[in-house]
Amino acid sequence: xxxxxxxxxxxxxxxxxxxxxxxTALYNYLFAKQHGGDMLLRIEDTDSxxxxxxxxxxxxxxxxxxxxxxxxxxGAEKQGKHTPYRQSERKxxxxxxxxxxxxxxxxxxxxxxxxxxxxxxxxxxxxxxxxSTRDLMTNSLxxxxxxxxxxxxxxxxxxxxIKIEPNQEIKVQDLIRGEVIVNSSVIDDKVLFKSVDGLPTxxxxxxxxxxxxxxxxxxxxxxxxxxxxxxVLLYRYLNWTDVMPQFAHLPLLLKPDGNGKLSKxxxxxxxxxxxxxxxxxxxxGETSSGxxxxxxxxxxxxxxxxLLGWNSGTEQExxxxxxxxxxxxxxxxxKSGAKFDYEKGKWFNHKYLQNKPIDEIADLFQHILIQKxxxxxxxxxxxxxxxxxxxxxFITDLWVQSSFFFVAPISYDExxxxxxxxxxxxxxxxxxxxxxxxxxxxxxxxxxxxTKKWIAENEYNMGGIMNAFRLAIVGEPKxxxxxxxxxxxxxxxxxxxxxxxxxLIV
RNA sequence: GGUCCAUUCGUCUAUCGGUUAGGACGCCAGGUUUUCAUCCUGGAAAGAGGGGUUCGACUCCCCUAUGGACUACCA
Numbered sequence: 001x002x003x004x005x006x007x008x009x010x011x012x013x014x015x016x017x018x019x020x021x022x023x024t025a026l027y028n029y030l031f032a033k034q035h036g037g038d039m040l041l042r043i044e045d046t047d048s049x050x051x052x053x054x055x056x057x058x059x060x061x062x063x064x065x066x067x068x069x070x071x072x073x074x075g076a077e078k079q080g081k082h083t084p085y086r087q088s089e090r091k092x093x094x095x096x097x098x099x100x101x102x103x104x105x106x107x108x109x110x111x112x113x114x115x116x117x118x119x120x121x122x123x124x125x126x127x128x129x130x131x132s133t134r135d136l137m138t139n140s141l142x143x144x145x146x147x148x149x150x151x152x153x154x155x156x157x158x159x160x161x162i163k164i165e166p167n168q169e170i171k172v173q174d175l176i177r178g179e180v181i182v183n184s185s186v187i188d189d190k191v192l193f194k195s196v197d198g199l200p201t202x203x204x205x206x207x208x209x210x211x212x213x214x215x216x217x218x219x220x221x222x223x224x225x226x227x228x229x230x231x232v233l234l235y236r237y238l239n240w241t242d243v244m245p246q247f248a249h250l251p252l253l254l255k256p257d258g259n260g261k262l263s264k265x266x267x268x269x270x271x272x273x274x275x276x277x278x279x280x281x282x283x284x285g286e287t288s289s290g291x292x293x294x295x296x297x298x299x300x301x302x303x304x305x306x307l308l309g310w311n312s313g314t315e316q317e318x319x320x321x322x323x324x325x326x327x328x329x330x331x332x333x334x335k336s337g338a339k340f341d342y343e344k345g346k347w348f349n350h351k352y353l354q355n356k357p358i359d360e361i362a363d364l365f366q367h368i369l370i371q372k373x374x375x376x377x378x379x380x381x382x383x384x385x386x387x388x389x390x391x392x393x394f395i396t397d398l399w400v401q402s403s404f405f406f407v408a409p410i411s412y413d414e415x416x417x418x419x420x421x422x423x424x425x426x427x428x429x430x431x432x433x434x435x436x437x438x439x440x441x442x443x444x445x446x447x448x449x450x451t452k453k454w455i456a457e458n459e460y461n462m463g464g465i466m467n468a469f470r471l472a473i474v475g476e477p478k479x480x481x482x483x484x485x486x487x488x489x490x491x492x493x494x495x496x497x498x499x500x501x502x503x504l505i506v
Numbered sequence: 507g508g509u510c511c512a513u514u515c516g517u518c519u520a521u522c523g524g525u526u527a528g529g530a531c532g533c534c535a536g537g538u539u540u541u542c543a544u545c546c547u548g549g550a551a552a553g554a555g556g557g558g559u560u561c562g563a564c565u566c567c568c569c570u571a572u573g574g575a576c577u578a579c580c581a
Contacts (some may be wrong), residue, residue, distance in 0.1 A: 187509090
């Protein structure tokens with residue numbers, strides 16, 4: 001049976017989308033597109049207590065930015081035929097399946113309060129609510145029917161738990177890991193539904209929704225692997241095994257140093273973003289930085305992320321989204337977790353910065369200039385970008401690398417002054433002023449030729465002159481070819497700066 | 507503690523029984539250069555340990571070790 005490929009990304013709106021989540025979304029997308037399938041976005045907000053306003057919008061915006069297009073569900077152009085795609089709005093749908101399980105005695109009602117459970121856990125070491133302990137608890141298996149009904153009529157809070165038969169082998173076929181076998185005895189009677197808010201828990205909701213939304217492949221993080229057998233069981237209990245999706249559990253993204261899952265704190269600690277976009281926490285007011293605002297190209301982030309846990313089998317490193325769609329395969333996803341290497345992320349952005357059309361880069365840079373109240377001629381901006389982009393990793397680096405094109409130095413790098421500004425330098429610079437002043441054709445080629453001639457004729461030291469010259473014009477020992485710089489800033493400005501340097505450097 | 511998953515250079519990874527164990531990031535050295543950077547060339551750098559299976563194991567199996575995930579009326 002070959003059903004249409006339909007995958008879903010199903011985050012819960014508890015905050016900004018984590019970079020690991022982004023990768024999961026990306027792999028889902030690549031897989032779907034390769035097979036001509038659909039990518040759905042479903043919001044799993046069954047925990048009303050953890051809902052964070054703005055999180056859903058953030059997720060949609062982030063995926064949009066990255067070029068991960070949603071075919072159906074939240075954020076899609078047209079939502080699709082399985083609406084709604086927010087689980088909190090699907091309450092009525094789940095109730096039916098809860099009742100079905102209850103009727104078939106595959107689930108039961110439990111009245112134990114959180115404190116009851118706590119005390120039990122304290123009492124019994126490694127307590128697990130399952131076949132071995134449910135007789136000790138307050139539920140519809142231990143209470144009489146009348147007792148249960150009267151409790152319900154009194155409006156007592158309850159949950160519905162799945163009833164798991166102990167000692168059964170449950171097999172999960174995983175596309176990345178192969179067959180995983182778990183004994184049902186180690187799975188507890190998970191809560192499927194809570195009366196407090198009338199909502200199911202994740203386990204029931206995701207199974208029901210994946211079934212109703214005709215999901216063909218569930219591609220999610222490895223943290224779900226331990227509960228996958230429970231989900232398989234649920235498909236069995238609901239008689240849906242014939243249309244059960246295939247599972248693929250992705251390896252985790254790990255901290256760059258030490259061990260463990262990559263977390264928000266690592267970003268703060270090590271100084272790199274762990275979110276796609278900036279996020280401002282409305283409670284604490286603190287902002288977490290995102291890749292977009294840090295100056296990354298979405299293509300670079302996608303490329304970088306795609307290789308964290310997958311590889312093409314070739315030695316190619318740079319991939320466009322289309323190439324990724326073509327080449328991606330779950331079989332080539334690695335099984336072990338990948339440490340997050342931020343340095344390599346920077347390198348990817350550098351590559352994209354070099355390879356993009358100059359107009360695109362210049363346009364982005366001009367926006368930065370405008371924010372700094374610098375209005376500059378488009379052609380000139382393009383030339384400047386051309387000259388400095390190779391020394392930049394990010395659009396934002398461009399300013400650091402080129403600010404001297406727009407603003408004359410107000411101070412001079414001390415070390416360089418000591419090393420490059422000698423006693424005879426002011427006199428030589430005066431001569432240089434005279435020389436440049438007499439040049440009408442101020443192109444880089446011409447000024448270079450004449451300046452070098454002058455240096456040779458006077459038997460000056462090339463490095464000595466040029467480095468002092470640079471110091472006067474740039475203020476620091478950096479930047480592109482000197483004659484390219486002065487041709488762009490012009491004769492007057494060049495001479496002005498040399499004069500200033502002679503005056504200011506002691 | 508229990509269950510499950512994993513283990514090749516510092517990092518991401520290639521290898522699907524026979525290779526001088528390859529590439530990339532980073533690092534180091536040299537070259538290019540008037541500076542910084544880029545770029546080019548080169549270099550150091552790896553199969554967790556122990557048993558098997560096999561003519562031959564990084565590759566297959568087992569054990570140990572290590573790491574991770576999960577173990578909620580969270581997802």
